[in-house]
Amino acid sequence: MIPSTARPSIVIISPEHCDHLLDEFGRYARDYELHCAPDAEQACQVMRSINADGGDVALIVSDSLLPDAEVADAFEQWRALEPNARRLVFTPWERFAETVPLLRTHLARSVFDASLLMPRGVRDEEFHTAVTELLSDWGNMVGAPVVANVLIIAEASDALGLALGDYLHRTGMPFKTVRPDAPRAKELLHSLPPEERRLPLVKAPQFGKPFSPSSVRELAAMFYGRPDQIESDEVADVVIVGAGPAGLAASVYASSEGLTTHCLESEAIGGQAGTSSMIRNYLGFPRGISGMRLAQRARAQALRFGTRFWTGWPATGISRADGHFIVHTDGGDMAARTVVVAAGVTYRRLGVDEIEELVGKGVHYGAVTTAARELEGGHAVVVGGGNSAGQAAMHLARFAESVTIVVRREGLTETMSAYLVDEIEANPRIHVRGRAQVVGGGGDGRLEWITLASTRDDARERIPADGLFLLIGAAPHCDWLPDDIALDEHGFILTGAETPRSAWHDGTPPAALETTMPGVFAVGDTRSGSMKRVASAAGEGAGVVPLVHAHLDLHHR
Incomplete structure (x- = not known):
C-alpha cells in the first residue's frame, strides 16, 4: 500500500451529487485521495491545500452546472492551480439536452478533456473507462512510476x-x-x-x-536482441523497415494474413508519432491517445499475430541474393522475399552552431516528452508550425510557466490542424511568435537564452529559454537505400506511376506503393507524395499488404 501522503488526488465538484460520486469513485480510493467540494471556490481551496502539502491532483471531475461560476471559467481557474491535472465534466441525465451544445463547444477548445453523463447505477464501465484512461494518461505523462523496472x-x-x-x-x-x-x-x-x-x-x-x-x-538492442539470432536459412515473406504508424500497420496486416513478418526499427517503436504527447484527431480515440500508447498497442497487436520486432538496428542496405532480398544491419542480415520501407523521416537541423552545441543540454530535436518535467516553472520554446509542434507546446504548457511557438509564417492556421490552433489560443501559457526564426542562443553549460530575428526586418531580440524544441520539417531517411530505388529531388522514395518511365515494364508502372526495385515497397512519410499524417501512414501500411501478396503470388508461389 502506498502511504496516503504519497497518493495523488481526485477532486470532485458538485453542489448536489457529492455523496453519489464519492461512492462511484470509491473503486479508486486505494490509490487516490478523494475530495469533494460543492462549488468552484471551495474546490480552489481544496487544491491549494493539496499543493501546500506537496500533493498532486491527477483528475478534476466537475458538474456541468456550478452555483458560483460558469463551468468553463471554473476550469480555467483550476488549470492555473493544477496545470497537469486531467479534466472531466459530467452532466446529470435530466440536464443533458440543455447543456450538451455548450459543453460540445468547450470540449472542442479543450477546456476539459472529456464530457460524460453522470453514472446512474453500479458498474457504469463506459464512464469508468474514460476515468481510467485519463488517470493512465496523467500517470504516464506526469506521475512518477511507483515501481520502476x-x-x-x-x-x-x-x-x-x-x-x-x-x-x-x-x-x-x-x-x-x-x-x-x-x-x-x-x-x-x-x-x-x-x-x-x-x-x-x-x-x-x-x-x-x-x-x-x-x-x-x-540499450534498445539489449532489450530486443540481434537480427543475427534469426535462423540462418530463414527467408521471411516480408521484412518491414521502420516501426512508425505505417510500419506497424503493415506488420499487423501482414502477420494477421499469415505472412512471416519481421519488423526492424532503429530506435523506439512508434517513430516520430511515438513522441507525440497527445494525438486527438486519430479515428476511434475521442479522448485522444498519446503516440507512445498508440504505438505500444499496435506493437502488441502485431506480436499477437506473429510479427517479430528487432529494435536498435537501423537498416544499412538492401541487396539481392538467390531470388530474394537481404536487408543488412550492423547486428546481422535478414532475408526476405519482399521488403516494405517505412523508415520515416528525421527533423531538419537548425544549422546554428551555438544551438547545435547545446543539443541534449536544453536543446532537443523533436518532442522529448521526458524533458518537459525538467521545465517546471521555466520557459520553453517550440520551433515549428506543424501538428507535432502544436502537440509538443500543449504538453510543455502543463509544466513550463510559459511556452513560445516560433514560426516563420504569420501564424499557425496554414500549417496546423484547426483543433490544435483552437487549443493553443485558449491556453494562457502559450504564445505564438510569427515571422520569426532562431538565430542564436547560449548559456553556462546548458541553454539559458535564445536570439530571435524578425523575418521582416532582421530585428533581433534575446529571450529566456530553459528548453528549445526543434520540429522544423522533415528530411527523408533514405541514404542507406541502393541506387536501384529512385528518389525524387528532395530525397523521398518514388513509387507507382510517379517512378521514372525507364523503370516501367511494357509501359506499365510499378504497383501503387512499389518502388523501382520490384518487390520493394515504400509507405508512410518516407514515400514521395505522402500526406505526413498518422492516419494516412497507417492506411498505406495496411494498403501495401495486398500488393505484397500479389508479388509473392507472382514470383514465389
Whole structure:
C-alpha cells in the first residue's frame, strides 16, 4: 500500500451529487485521495491545500452546472492551480439536452478533456473507462512510476542519460533517473569495480549486472536482441523497415494474413508519432491517445499475430541474393522475399552552431516528452508550425510557466490542424511568435537564452529559454537505400506511376506503393507524395499488404 501522503488526488465538484460520486469513485480510493467540494471556490481551496502539502491532483471531475461560476471559467481557474491535472465534466441525465451544445463547444477548445453523463447505477464501465484512461494518461505523462523496472544513474546535464530516459518512456517502460550523489546511486556505484562506474549507468533485472550503454541503440538492442539470432536459412515473406504508424500497420496486416513478418526499427517503436504527447484527431480515440500508447498497442497487436520486432538496428542496405532480398544491419542480415520501407523521416537541423552545441543540454530535436518535467516553472520554446509542434507546446504548457511557438509564417492556421490552433489560443501559457526564426542562443553549460530575428526586418531580440524544441520539417531517411530505388529531388522514395518511365515494364508502372526495385515497397512519410499524417501512414501500411501478396503470388508461389 502506498502511504496516503504519497497518493495523488481526485477532486470532485458538485453542489448536489457529492455523496453519489464519492461512492462511484470509491473503486479508486486505494490509490487516490478523494475530495469533494460543492462549488468552484471551495474546490480552489481544496487544491491549494493539496499543493501546500506537496500533493498532486491527477483528475478534476466537475458538474456541468456550478452555483458560483460558469463551468468553463471554473476550469480555467483550476488549470492555473493544477496545470497537469486531467479534466472531466459530467452532466446529470435530466440536464443533458440543455447543456450538451455548450459543453460540445468547450470540449472542442479543450477546456476539459472529456464530457460524460453522470453514472446512474453500479458498474457504469463506459464512464469508468474514460476515468481510467485519463488517470493512465496523467500517470504516464506526469506521475512518477511507483515501481520502476529500470534505473538510470546520470548527471542532470547528461544528454545521453536524457535520451535513454526518453527511449524508455517511448517504449512504455517504467523507469527512474537518479543523480550519482543520491543514496541509492552511491550504493550501486560503490558495489561495482572502479572501471565499471561509467555514467550513465543502467540497471534492469533482465540484464543481470548494471552496464553503461554508449548509445540509445545499444540499450534498445539489449532489450530486443540481434537480427543475427534469426535462423540462418530463414527467408521471411516480408521484412518491414521502420516501426512508425505505417510500419506497424503493415506488420499487423501482414502477420494477421499469415505472412512471416519481421519488423526492424532503429530506435523506439512508434517513430516520430511515438513522441507525440497527445494525438486527438486519430479515428476511434475521442479522448485522444498519446503516440507512445498508440504505438505500444499496435506493437502488441502485431506480436499477437506473429510479427517479430528487432529494435536498435537501423537498416544499412538492401541487396539481392538467390531470388530474394537481404536487408543488412550492423547486428546481422535478414532475408526476405519482399521488403516494405517505412523508415520515416528525421527533423531538419537548425544549422546554428551555438544551438547545435547545446543539443541534449536544453536543446532537443523533436518532442522529448521526458524533458518537459525538467521545465517546471521555466520557459520553453517550440520551433515549428506543424501538428507535432502544436502537440509538443500543449504538453510543455502543463509544466513550463510559459511556452513560445516560433514560426516563420504569420501564424499557425496554414500549417496546423484547426483543433490544435483552437487549443493553443485558449491556453494562457502559450504564445505564438510569427515571422520569426532562431538565430542564436547560449548559456553556462546548458541553454539559458535564445536570439530571435524578425523575418521582416532582421530585428533581433534575446529571450529566456530553459528548453528549445526543434520540429522544423522533415528530411527523408533514405541514404542507406541502393541506387536501384529512385528518389525524387528532395530525397523521398518514388513509387507507382510517379517512378521514372525507364523503370516501367511494357509501359506499365510499378504497383501503387512499389518502388523501382520490384518487390520493394515504400509507405508512410518516407514515400514521395505522402500526406505526413498518422492516419494516412497507417492506411498505406495496411494498403501495401495486398500488393505484397500479389508479388509473392507472382514470383514465389
